[in-house]
Amino acid sequence: MLIYRFLTGEDDSLFCHKVTKALSEGWQLHGSPTYAFDAVTKKMRCGQAVTRVAKDQPYDPDKKLIDF
Template identity: 60%
Template structure:
């Protein structure tokens, strides 16, 4: 099965670490990152889609994507 996640976070090192951790767990970047201003917090936010192919499992809405 192919899994999809959209990771978001503030425009700082924590977002880069979040993406790096996902890549090291076998997730792959999908498309370009996004960058937007969050008016509620007054900060810039980043987003990046990632996908991962997992063999031998069937999709279920109960899957914890972050644990894959």
């Protein structure tokens, strides 16, 4: 089963660490990153989709994606 997550955060080092942590846990980048201005907070926001294969596990909508 292919699992999909979309990581988001402010454009700062914490977002980069979030993506790097996901990659170190076996997630792979999926598509291009996104970048948008948040008019409410007046800050730039980033997003990056990641995927990972979870073998021999049925999908469970109550399970956190990071736990697959």
